[in-house]
């Protein structure tokens with residue numbers, strides 16, 4: 001009941017906000033359509049999180065002397081993932097924009113009394129291609145093997161902005177930068193994996209991918225920018241790439257598996273700037289997962305023995321479920337893969353994939 005009233009408040013208020021913005025009618029209709037679909041999908045998954053509460057857990061092993069990389073993670077879901085990885089005695093490499101924040105996080109975690117594991121912080125702006133290359137090179141210099149790569153950094157909504165390299169910001173942050181990073185670190189991931197214990201790549205995607213469509217003709221959404229449409233596209237691209245790359249690695253008999261994860265609807269700063277946070281902040285406070293609860297499915301994807309050899313899967317609340325049908329479309333997966341390789345000019349500097 002409260003949820004229904006909350007949703008109604010949100011829908012009415014956003015309708016008013018959109019009408020007052022004086023945009024072309026067609027754009028208003030399209031934006032309203034996305035707004036409503038997001039509210040429906042969001043509410044459905046939020047309820048699901050509540051129903052599945054008991055399933056939202058995974059055993060955390062100890063004394064795992066392994067190495068993980070996480071992008072972003074100085075706050076939100078990522079910082080909880082880091083804390084819990086440290087309790088398993090994992091060495092965590094953080095790639096974040098502000099190195100001081102990463103170091104402050106380590107101090108915080110040590111202050112909580114967690115003495116295991118270690119953190120190394122390197123500078124990384126995942127939306128800048130040169131920064132991704134520099135970060136990857138630094139990791140390669142210092143480490144031979146990487147057991148887990150967690151592609152967590154992400155942004156949601158916001159006005160139309162292009163990255164330094166000229167890509168729509170959500171596409172470049174959520175998808176393109178991680179595509180490149182995963183590609184560049186594959187040799188270290190392959191080295192760490194064995195028949196008994198695969199190395200793993202975990203993409204933090206979102207249930208919003210079900211609303212996505214890959215717009216190859218205008219990947220940057222220059223002709224029509226609807227923030228939520230662009231977010232859904234970037235998250236769908238993540239899921240598709242996970243499935244596709246997992247297939248490729250399987251064919252090559254490599255011991256690396258890829259998962260994409262919906263962490264849940266989680267109360268983080270990702271929602272700053274959304275109408276929901278402005279109009280009804282009690283909804284996230286009351287009903288969303290906490291960042292610790294959001295970290296659980298990600299840890300499950302990294303660590304659970306249940307998933308050994310079961311790459312290419314999509315995880316929600318620590319369970320394997322099917323992603324949207326469009327995410328499983330092999331032709332589009334392949335097209336997106338070669339499209340992205342061309343965008344990044346990957347053949348020019350490496351021949352890995």
Ligand SMILES: NC(=O)c1ccc[n+]([C@@H]2O[C@H](COP(=O)([O-])OP(=O)(O)OC[C@H]3O[C@@H](n4cnc5c(N)ncnc54)[C@H](OP(=O)(O)O)[C@@H]3O)[C@@H](O)[C@H]2O)c1
Pocket residue numbers: 071072073074075076077078095096097098124125126127128151152153154155156173204205206207262263264265266267268269270271
């Ligand atoms: N919250 C949810 O309900 C939800 C639902 C589905 C999926 N997700 C996904 O979960 C992931 C984590 O989100 P969150 O909820 O924890 O959000 P958050 O609290 O806003 O954290 C986002 C993290 O990404 C980092 N980041 C953003 N842009 C970056 C860039 N260009 N380079 C490097 N790092 C960058 C941020 O670092 P700075 O501190 O430098 O900004 C921050 O650490 C995202 O991929 C998001 O799409 C979240």
Ligand SMILES: *[C@@H]1O[C@H](CO)[C@@H](O)[C@H](O)[C@H]1NC(C)=O
Pocket residue numbers: 117118119120
């Ligand atoms: C943690 O890593 C730093 C270098 O990144 C190293 O100097 C230090 O000895 C490590 N600490 C532990 C407890 O392994």
Ligand SMILES: *[C@@H]1O[C@H](CO)[C@@H](O)[C@H](O)[C@H]1NC(C)=O
Pocket residue numbers: 097125127128162163164165
């Ligand atoms: C990260 O890169 C974007 C451009 O892609 C830029 O707008 C932003 O300021 C950069 N952030 C930092 C902290 O360097």
Ligand SMILES: *[C@@H]1O[C@H](CO)[C@@H](O)[C@H](O)[C@H]1NC(C)=O
Pocket residue numbers: 151174175176177178179180181182183201203204237238239241242243245246258
């Ligand atoms: C998802 O995983 C694939 C590896 O399968 C990686 O190349 C891709 O960049 C990842 N997507 C994102 C953006 O996290």
Ligand SMILES: *[C@@H]1O[C@H](CO)[C@@H](O)[C@H](O)[C@H]1NC(C)=O
Pocket residue numbers: 269272
């Ligand atoms: C989000 O909002 C909170 C509270 O207003 C603020 O403290 C925080 O700095 C904001 N974060 C971002 C990333 O905008």
Ligand SMILES: CC(=O)N[C@H]1CO[C@H](CO)[C@@H](O)[C@@H]1O
Pocket residue numbers: 053054056057058292293296
């Ligand atoms: C409420 C809920 O989501 N249940 C659990 C999810 O997982 C974390 C970690 O095990 C628990 O602390 C939550 O209570």
